[in-house]
Amino acid sequence: xxxxxxxxxxxxxxxxxxxxxxxxxxxxxxxxxxxxxxxxxxxxxxxxxxxxxxxxxxxxxxxxxxxxxxxxxxxxxxxxxxxxxxxxxxxxxxxxxxxxxxxxxxxxxxxxxxxxxxxxxxxxxxxxxxxxxxxxxxxxxxxxxxxxxxxxxxxxxxxxxxxxxxxxxxxxxxxxxxxxxxxxxxxxxxxxxxxxxxxxxxxxxxxxxxxxxxxxxxxxxxxxxxxxxxxxxxxxxxxxxxxxxxxxxxxxxxxxxxxxxxxxxxxxxxxxxxxxxxxxx
Amino acid sequence: xxxxxxxxxxxxxxxxxxxxxxxxxxxxxxxxxxxxxxxxxxxxxxxxxxxxxxxxxxxxxxxxxxxxxxxxxxxxxxxxxxxxxxxxxxxxxxxxxxxxxxxxxxxxxxxxxxxxxxxxxxxxxxxxxxxxxxxxxxxxxxxxxxxxxxxxxxxxxxxxxxxxxxxxxxxxxxxxxxxxxxxxxxxxxxxxxxxxxxxxxxxxxxxxxxxxxxxxxxxxxxxxxxxxxxxxxxxxxxxxxxxxxxxxxxxxxxxxxxxxxxxxxxxxxxxxxxxxxxxxxxxxxxxxxxxxxxxxxxxxxxxxxxxxxxxxxxxxxxxxxxxxxxxxxxxxxx
Numbered sequence: 001x002x003x004x005x006x007x008x009x010x011x012x013x014x015x016x017x018x019x020x021x022x023x024x025x026x027x028x029x030x031x032x033x034x035x036x037x038x039x040x041x042x043x044x045x046x047x048x049x050x051x052x053x054x055x056x057x058x059x060x061x062x063x064x065x066x067x068x069x070x071x072x073x074x075x076x077x078x079x080x081x082x083x084x085x086x087x088x089x090x091x092x093x094x095x096x097x098x099x100x101x102x103x104x105x106x107x108x109x110x111x112x113x114x115x116x117x118x119x120x121x122x123x124x125x126x127x128x129x130x131x132x133x134x135x136x137x138x139x140x141x142x143x144x145x146x147x148x149x150x151x152x153x154x155x156x157x158x159x160x161x162x163x164x165x166x167x168x169x170x171x172x173x174x175x176x177x178x179x180x181x182x183x184x185x186x187x188x189x190x191x192x193x194x195x196x197x198x199x200x201x202x203x204x205x206x207x208x209x210x211x212x213x214x215x216x217x218x219x220x221x222x223x224x225x226x227x228x229x230x231x232x233x234x235x236x237x238x239x240x241x242x243x244x245x246x247x248x249x250x251x252x253x254x255x256x257x258x259x260x261x262x263x264x265x266x267x268x269x270x271x272x273x274x275x276x277x278x279x280x281x
Numbered sequence: 282x283x284x285x286x287x288x289x290x291x292x293x294x295x296x297x298x299x300x301x302x303x304x305x306x307x308x309x310x311x312x313x314x315x316x317x318x319x320x321x322x323x324x325x326x327x328x329x330x331x332x333x334x335x336x337x338x339x340x341x342x343x344x345x346x347x348x349x350x351x352x353x354x355x356x357x358x359x360x361x362x363x364x365x366x367x368x369x370x371x372x373x374x375x376x377x378x379x380x381x382x383x384x385x386x387x388x389x390x391x392x393x394x395x396x397x398x399x400x401x402x403x404x405x406x407x408x409x410x411x412x413x414x415x416x417x418x419x420x421x422x423x424x425x426x427x428x429x430x431x432x433x434x435x436x437x438x439x440x441x442x443x444x445x446x447x448x449x450x451x452x453x454x455x456x457x458x459x460x461x462x463x464x465x466x467x468x469x470x471x472x473x474x475x476x477x478x479x480x481x482x483x484x485x486x487x488x489x490x491x492x493x494x495x496x497x498x499x500x501x502x503x504x505x506x507x508x509x510x511x512x513x514x515x516x517x518x519x520x521x522x523x524x525x526x527x528x529x530x531x532x533x534x535x536x537x538x539x540x541x542x543x544x545x546x547x548x549x550x551x552x553x554x555x556x557x558x559x560x561x562x563x564x565x566x567x568x569x570x571x572x573x574x575x576x577x578x579x580x581x582x583x584x585x586x587x588x589x590x591x592x593x594x595x596x597x598x599x600x601x602x603x604x605x606x607x608x609x610x611x612x613x614x615x
Contacts, residue, residue: 056535280558
């Protein structure tokens, strides 16, 4: 017996077309969708959406998609080796099969924020779902105003997508500021929290949207600091991460009160989140 | 009323077992449980509330979702869906109310769950009314009744010399077409529903109580054993994992399984990296309570509680959901 409708728990098949070390314990996986259904599903997806990646035999886990379809058909994920599924993914090689279920969730309102200045705050692997935001701006530069990127990590070896900084910096009217919580030998850049850097840079709030992603504690303090600089909750966006097992609102895992990260998000305005009964901190 | 005798019911059930997977109350080492039966002789016809609900047969505690075969670099994925119809016999009205609650999320919210939809479509529920409320029961406070036929396909009620038969749905009528019944005057006795109603506050009343000390008071002694969610007809949280069932000669066979999970467990919210956003027992009990009486009705319509009372009689430290409801009502000043 087969189901009449597509089974939302069934992954599309893919193959690892590229694997790259991008930071300590973090790899970039490039997935080539191998079947027509998977190719169709991932022919269009938006910055901020996520997908479940299967390492068959170990399980599946959700990850923010870190690529844009405009830049190619390979679907990219930046994944830190932290648990069973992610460590198994890290043991795979180019050519190995994987499964991908998605794209899922909502996305950054890139259309709605056209014409505005943008401040991007990325903490650690939280930079992964922000990279498609940066790429969308770069590929449609005239659509957005001044762009300030603040990029941070606990230590220099955990900074992601550093090899793209030159490309980002070569873009007109776009600044990139980098900081680490703890420096190390040879590090000549900023040392300090991303919130301290944010206060130093002190971006104008006028016609500006702030977009942040990082660990829950960073998002919490980023919002506080943005507030201190005059940003109101209607002009700050974030994307949240939670443990989840379905991505379609059934498994119960990622609720924040009556809201779900998977189906109501993962992208939220700060003004939405303040009304939620429960946070993720 | 239409009445059938126990003998007629038994011989009819013996014809059903050939055609359907039949699940019915059975005595398992002194515990009455809904279990698969091969003959009507295994069925218990006089029982209180089976110790577990019928949830296991619609949203199984462990269910193989996909069978994956890896042959070198090639992968094939097959869905695992049962072929046969299923009849669950002797379902208490609250246990039919359970799947009706899960329907609101698993069938009615897009996208529907493939496996649950499949089990629902292949299943007929033959109910057995309760003559009274059992220990801990409060179905009448949450929209049910001991003889509520609403979510059943057929309802049986005990009468002198047999059972009154109410056909509720087309599906039920088709199934019991071969059951011998006779027309008789009168009606079955109404069940006794003595006892005080439990106050159930509307979802709005809950929000201001999120930070109340009710949760500390009831949740502090919780053991995180999760029996409340295990026995609950409406708790639907699940986890998904892979297990390797066979490996060798270049072939790996994998099952992707779904298993029940519980928001009352210690690590439910522990994310990669170790952060746990619901680190204490009171906040986990609060989530379970809010889910049933605020989030579920807000998001999907029905209350997440059918009043079966199983969590009350199962809890090793006597956490009582009706006491929580009492406190919520008192704190709301209503």
